[in-house]
Amino acid sequence: MTAWWxxxxxxIFAALGFGWRSWRQHRATGSTGFRGTTGRPGSLEWxxxxxxxxxxxxxxxxxxxxxxxxxxxxxxxxxxxxxxxGLVTALAGIxxxxxxxxxxxxxxxxxxxxxxxxxxxxxxxxGLVRNPIFTAMLLFxxxxxxxxxxxVSIAGFVVLLTAIELQVRxxxxxxxxxxxxxxxxxxLTGVGRFAPGIGRARA
Numbered sequence: 001m002t003a004w005w006x007x008x009x010x011x012i013f014a015a016l017g018f019g020w021r022s023w024r025q026h027r028a029t030g031s032t033g034f035r036g037t038t039g040r041p042g043s044l045e046w047x048x049x050x051x052x053x054x055x056x057x058x059x060x061x062x063x064x065x066x067x068x069x070x071x072x073x074x075x076x077x078x079x080x081x082x083x084x085x086g087l088v089t090a091l092a093g094i095x096x097x098x099x100x101x102x103x104x105x106x107x108x109x110x111x112x113x114x115x116x117x118x119x120x121x122x123x124x125x126x127g128l129v130r131n132p133i134f135t136a137m138l139l140f141x142x143x144x145x146x147x148x149x150x151x152v153s154i155a156g157f158v159v160l161l162t163a164i165e166l167q168v169r170x171x172x173x174x175x176x177x178x179x180x181x182x183x184x185x186x187x188l189t190g191v192g193r194f195a196p197g198i199g200r201a202r203a
Contacts, residue, residue: 059141
């Protein structure tokens, strides 16, 4: 049953975090918010952009492979308590993703376009964490990994974590520093990267 739960949660996550949010963005701005990958193939920027959907795809494959009896959960991680924590964590990740996306307003997008300038959002949850959407997505992925702790789901989480780290450090932060200058530098020193107070830049 846990594999079916994981699949259902991925469908909800995709429908709300990508489908519904993109539809809202298009209604408000005329753009879906999808910007694609940056950098030449093989570069760290490109790896970051490609790694994100690959991590999601591996995560979706995990429950499918488990249902097909091609992979099995790690025995030591299959207790009801751990899986219950995973379910609650995944649901929290979905809710937090939708909330943070809403807080970003019209500035929401997936990827970076160097030709555009969006508003630097620093209020609400963005006043606590610089990348709350990515934090929420990692929370969701971690919850799924606890719910179905098989080797594929663990690999998916690692790929997603790596892609997000690269995207933030190599693509997002340099872009925002170029566009917003001193305002963003002040934001870097005052607000943590993925968790409150952690990952702040030195003044």
